[in-house]
Amino acid sequence: MYRSHNCGELRLTDTDKEVTLAGWVQKSRDKGFMIWVDLRDRYGITQLIFDEARTDETIMQQARSLGREFVIQIKGTVIERESKNTNIPTGEIEVLVNELTILNEAQLPPFTIEDETDGGEDLRMKYRYLDIRRNPVKNSLLFRHKVTQEVRNYLSNLDFCEVETPYLIKSTPEGARDFVVPSRMNPGQFYALPQSPQTFKQLLMVGGLDKYFQIVKCFRDEDLRADRQPEFTQIDCEMSFIEQEDILNVFEGLTRHLLKTTHDIDIAQFPRMTYDEAMRRYGNDKPDIRFGMEFGELNAVAQHKEFAVFNNAELVVGIAVPDAASYTRKQIDALIDWVKRPQVGALGMVYCKCELDGTFKSSVDKFYDQADLAKWAEAIGAKAGDLILVLSGPANKTRTQLSALRMELANRLGLRKPDEFAPLWVTDFPLLEWDEETGRYHAMHHPFTSPKKEDMHLLDTDPGKVRANAYDLVLNGNEIGGGSIRIHDKETQALMFKHLGFTSEQAQEQFGFLMNAFQYGAPPHGGLAFGLDRLVAILGGQETIRDFIAFPKNNAGRDVMIDAPAAIENAQLNELSLALNIKG
């Protein structure tokens, strides 16, 4: 038996017990006649004591040879500590050692195994197994386990059936590039790794499974932005004989359950907002509603004077920064520079201070009098003491810029509190999205999403106006889930592919299997998928998802520990019929 107890469980009530413990040496303190060793495992730290007066000399010597991260086993007696440590649960006892076995020696670790480590990100990733010994990483993995377990319990209790769908498939069009896998047995042919199990879960509905979920890896070969992983995990779900309302209710229930079990927070009904409303009020389809600073449109109250910049703009829109009227010229100039950075791209910014005495002072006083500015303040909902910031230009672009500014200011002002949770459903997304690059429409969600019946007639005349039965769940300004009610008949699906620029042959070739299935009695169905990594990170109060993934890839998509991706031998390339392709 390696151990009778773990390193986190002994208490004062265990005094005088003979115990066996095993773990890693966190640190040791050698006072000559006495040596203390902190023994660590996943469950905690227990202090060991070696005392010249009570411990065998050979064991004393052995104890002196222990280095950090040595793996040891000890036998000993639990005794009460003289100077107690109230910071840890085992702090009232220590174990007087009478037998010590070194199970494995360890080299000095390249960074300290402490909550605050001296190791940089790269080093930590290279030695991730050592990083995982640290509390913050270990606790994140345990937290992730708790969340997935709650998800499994909750959905299983509602009769959802977890089904594994294949990883070696054919391309699914979700807007990103596929990772592909060459097939040795079918020279020149490739599998694709799924961007999501979308078509399979729909086929499970045709198969009559009724309620499906899966905690599943998905793969997308996208240019890596900060905090994106080429492989990530979804909680993927699908249901039959449901309407949008049913889906929203079930997954609102799941989210509420998670907030309750992880934070003991009760949130009543989640607010809902249409996509159009979210864009108008926040310039963003995933607004953070933990704080205000809502947009106020000023076209009606700012386009009647000689100020050409505003008069020529499609949209004039502003926000009120709370209690910022006291900002200095320098501070405001810095904000103007910030919105002019190429990443944001505004050409300039107008401001107006709402002074505490009820007067206004703006950068465009030349054009607008006090009565005009009072109307601006009213339209934006600014109160005395606030600073109004106004952008103008093409509507969509200007909204995006102002949204970036709103989020930046909220960060600076500490309005995005990690322990506050503000979920929101955003509904009625557009079905199609114009893609400048390819010069045609793309499915905003994916091509299996159903258009709203009442908008179908616009498909030919004004496709950009057609709304979809699609919804996102937003939490604290992050999209944590999204889904849709699907098309479930062949004709509509074929029509959709036509509008996306597929010839009927192309549609048949790529998605014949799905459209055929729709001819054998497909039930009405719909679903959604949560991004598990981000969900766990937000619930865990952290910004980066990497902390919640055991072995994440770095920003260049590399696993620096195993050094992947890597070249393969010519022989292997030959076997896969790839050698020629590469040379040629």
Ligand code: ASP
């Ligand atoms: N497959 C979709 C996605 O990955 C989710 C869904 O529509 O259920 O975003």
